[in-house]
Amino acid sequence: MSHAEHHISSIKMLSIVFGGLVFLTVATVLTAQLDLGGLNVPLAMAIAVTKASLVVVIFMALKWDNKVNAVIFGIGLLFVAVFISFTLLDTLFRGDLSNTTEGTIQDQTLEEEALKSREPDAAALEFNQIPQ
Amino acid sequence: MANAHSDHPAHLQHHFVSSEQQFDAAKMGMWLFLVTEILLFSGMFVAYIVYRTWHPEVFAHSAELLDPFMGGLNTIVLLASSFTVALGIHYAQKDNKKGLVINLILTFLFALTFLVVKYFEYTAKFEHGVFPGAAFDPHGVSHGVDYALYNIPYARQFFSIYFVMTGIHGFHVLVGMGLFTWITIRALKGEFSSAYYTPVENCGLYWHLVDIIWIFLFPLLYLI
Numbered sequence: 001m002s003h004a005e006h007h008i009s010s011i012k013m014l015s016i017v018f019g020g021l022v023f024l025t026v027a028t029v030l031t032a033q034l035d036l037g038g039l040n041v042p043l044a045m046a047i048a049v050t051k052a053s054l055v056v057v058i059f060m061a062l063k064w065d066n067k068v069n070a071v072i073f074g075i076g077l078l079f080v081a082v083f084i085s086f087t088l089l090d091t092l093f094r095g096d097l098s099n100t101t102e103g104t105i106q107d108q109t110l111e112e113e114a115l116k117s118r119e120p121d122a123a124a125l126e127f128n129q130i131p132q
Numbered sequence: 133m134a135n136a137h138s139d140h141p142a143h144l145q146h147h148f149v150s151s152e153q154q155f156d157a158a159k160m161g162m163w164l165f166l167v168t169e170i171l172l173f174s175g176m177f178v179a180y181i182v183y184r185t186w187h188p189e190v191f192a193h194s195a196e197l198l199d200p201f202m203g204g205l206n207t208i209v210l211l212a213s214s215f216t217v218a219l220g221i222h223y224a225q226k227d228n229k230k231g232l233v234i235n236l237i238l239t240f241l242f243a244l245t246f247l248v249v250k251y252f253e254y255t256a257k258f259e260h261g262v263f264p265g266a267a268f269d270p271h272g273v274s275h276g277v278d279y280a281l282y283n284i285p286y287a288r289q290f291f292s293i294y295f296v297m298t299g300i301h302g303f304h305v306l307v308g309m310g311l312f313t314w315i316t317i318r319a320l321k322g323e324f325s326s327a328y329y330t331p332v333e334n335c336g337l338y339w340h341l342v343d344i345i346w347i348f349l350f351p352l353l354y355l356i
């Protein structure tokens with residue numbers, strides 16, 4: 001049996017990565033105080049993904065690990081992506097799809113409420129009072 | 133076959149060909165377990181994403197009630213614990229028992245620090261009626277913050293998600309403390325060396341995942 005040597009991460013590299021992670025944490029706290037409009041959320045997520053990647057690749061040593069573990073991890077992430085995107089396909093577009101009439105369900109509900117709260121039509125009231 | 137027992141290391145189990153194969157199998161099993169953990173948390177992340185897309189302004193407003201200093205401190209504490217556990221594995225691979233034990237104890241202490249900070253955060257919220265679920269009733273003023281201003285529709289959803297996600301994450305930290313106690317005792321007994329450190333490696337992987345979950349929880353709950 002050939003004995004494959006395990007990768008040993010140097011203390012220097014681990015320290016640099018730890019320093020980078022602390023720096024990114026400070027950066028995400030500081031940038032969150034700024035008002036970047038719609039960019040605050042994507043920036044915070046980009047920093048979080050960068051930090052998580054550093055932990056996975058260096059601290060968990062996936063870079064030097066057996067490739068099958070990277071495949072397992074990748075498939076896990078793929079299913080998370082499917083989970084999030086397919087759920088949002090429902091929750092983001094509720095009432096927008098599969099309608100037989102114009103407008104969203106919200107629009108139709110508003111229209112229905114407006115019709116109900118309307119003053120009754122005098123001609124219609126008179127019509128209803130006509131004995132059969 | 134008769135003398136098979138005499139020429140293999142004590143840690144090698146009979147159904148494995150070599151230490152290397154045993155190590156790889158254990159590690160692959162750990163990665164599979166980590167994927168189930170990721171999927172467990174992804175259910176809660178999906179809940180967060182759905183409710184946030186429905187009420188983004190409520191989530192942004194409610195997040196102001198959480199202290200980014202405490203959350204940031206805990207982020208640094210967990211990153212440090214990930215660093216020490218990686219150092220511990222480095223020392224185990226170099227047959228340095230002292231380095232391994234010191235780093236395992238440091239990891240345990242960082243985990244404890246994390247939970248102590250979390251305890252103070254939770255109690256500060258409970259004092260002002262910020263509870264998960266039906267008991268949610270923010271009131272009172274502290275440090276210039278009027279809690280009643282946070283008693284708005286759908287804020288309850290944010291805080292329920294906050295308590296459930298950080299609670300389940302905190303439980304994982306607690307489990308990690310138990311694991312590191314067990315690993316430290318075994319390390320003190322001299323059970324680990326460069327030839328066999330599988331439990332250290334796998335507990336390290338678990339601990340890094342707990343760190344990664346927090347890396348996402350911190351900005352989502354405290355910052356944005």
